[in-house]
Amino acid sequence: MTEEEKQIFSLDFNYLYGEPQSSGLFKHLCEDFNVEEHLGFELTGEGEHVCLWVQKVGENTQYLARALAKFAAIPAKNVSYAGLKDRQGDTKQWFSLHIPGKITPDFSTFESPGVKILKVVRHNKKIKTGALAGNFFSIVLRDISDKSALEKALLQVQGGVPNYYGAQRFGFDGYNVNAALAMFRGRKIKDRFKRGIYLSAARSYLFNRVVSARIKDNLYVKPMLGDCVQFVANRSFFPLTELDAQTEHRLHSREVCLTAPLWGAGELTSSDNAKEYESGILSPYREIQEGLAKNGLKQERRPLLLVPEKFSSTWLDENTVKLAFYLPSGCYATSILRELIKAAE
Template sequence: MSESQPEKKVYPLDFSYLYGKPTCTGRFKQHCEDFRVEEQLDFELTGEGEHVCLWVKKVGENTDYLARQLAKFAGIAAKNVSYAGLKDRQAETYQWFSLYIPGKITPDFSSFESPGVSILKVIRHNKKLRTGCLSGNNFTITLREVSDKAQLQTVLDKVQHGVPNYFGNQRFGFDGHNVNAALQMFNGRKIKDRFKRGMYISAARSYLFNRIISQRIDDNLQASPMLGDCVQFVANRSFFPLPDLSEQTLQRLSTREVCLTAPLWGKGELTSSEDAQQYELDCLQDYNDLQAGLAKEGLKQERRPLLLIPEQFSYQWVDQATLTLSFYLPSGCYATSVIRELIEINI
């Protein structure tokens, strides 16, 4: 094989389950309406400014494609349209877009037409909506053809206390393709498309994060701190390594004043220390090439909570084989991390 086409590495997506691999099966996203997502901004829109913000309902439509359609309608460049979050196509989503339109004239979006799309609100704002400017998302999900109601009911009572805060497998592409693409890029392959570059870098970083969580679950350390574990204040997201494992420290963890984290890889040393730092390095010893590539890209060492607690969690059995559940997740967290603990998914 030539140097320009290095042999692909295998990046398995067999991340461990916290409550055991589900034996119950069910259908997830059988219809777009089965996966409803509603964005929550972390600020109020001002009502004035150079950016026109649109609150949009879309069903079965691609976010980026819709952004281009809105740009065309408004007569502006596609680069002048942004959105707070990239949402699934196979879903019913309620999300914000912003269009840079200086001046006092706002286009009449009531005449905008696109299949499955409704513009519900138009309001100006003084800043561009940037990706990630959300506090979180509300989810309403329907699971159909559930094979074992009693088994699923047991796990429903468990996931409310937390699930692994995995990045969803969709981030990695089929069979880990995006992680492989990142490695090839780190090894010199030119990727001109900025979106693809960002996607590959994100896939590599997320993969390392998932691998550490998966190993901690295998070692039953998902809730047990090690000396030097880096914990994060739940309220403000600042983090620090644990200097000791005193009773006071354990109490702060049990009340969720602070939570355990895993690294989002970047340049420099890990922010964990002592036993925890060595553990994290050992977990990733087979991925030095990805670590080096991410550091070279200039990313900072960051942290992300190890477990995800679904908030405002509720559910209702529609019938013996159909379940609807609702919950809120902070920005950047995946509903599939909850669903994968409940059922073996049949798409």
């Protein structure tokens, strides 16, 4: 990609509670960032797929998937996982290996630095990407510069934060969004994984832009006529055809929540004022919109705000705090952390 082809895609999205007043260190050690995957369903104990419950420290998910395929003497495409997990962390996640009609390999002899196979269970289905309910997080923040400011922020984030896609999705300086644009303009990308990364980055960028605008315009909890609201329990959504006290109550009680568009083919699912607002925010990105539609993505919605569940904080000393919380699948812990601390200098 030449400098002439690159466009500026600002990742300076608006804060809900203002820029954090305290600085701190995040992921100072791998052990400071713990993630435990929650599938939300039980494995059957039998079937063509061997599922591995794996703990990895400082290891890449894709690399480990290839290593497991090599160990089991199966094609790499026969290994799947519900989601990518951070390399710089201590994470537990499921891998599934399609091994029909064969004896289960002895994974107790599998060796890889920083990797432990904790459980081996057969299942009747492949664990597909995104097939998980959520993740439990345990995170240590160090060198906190302003304890009182952070304690205030810890209370605020429990009411919700912008449900942004994390900066890691976009690559350095928005590289992945630029790569998507180049692909839309005809550049061939043979690697299916890279194609997926670029498409996700472009789509996520449009979502973040709408959320950031609604934060700026103080419309993050205030509904507009035609807004798409989503049932928190089952994720189905519908447009608001009228604004009344019942709608306000359902939003306040978290029975339903406001959403922003995940762009794809077809018309926006919002209507009236909300549709006009969203179209206006995204009008500078027509080329991205068209590219996403042509690549087979469909119009979907995602909640505007992210409310962490089972949130707790414990001060380990005057400058170190440990956080614990649960987030639904597809949500980023960094969306919580960006409202709490700025990077220590």
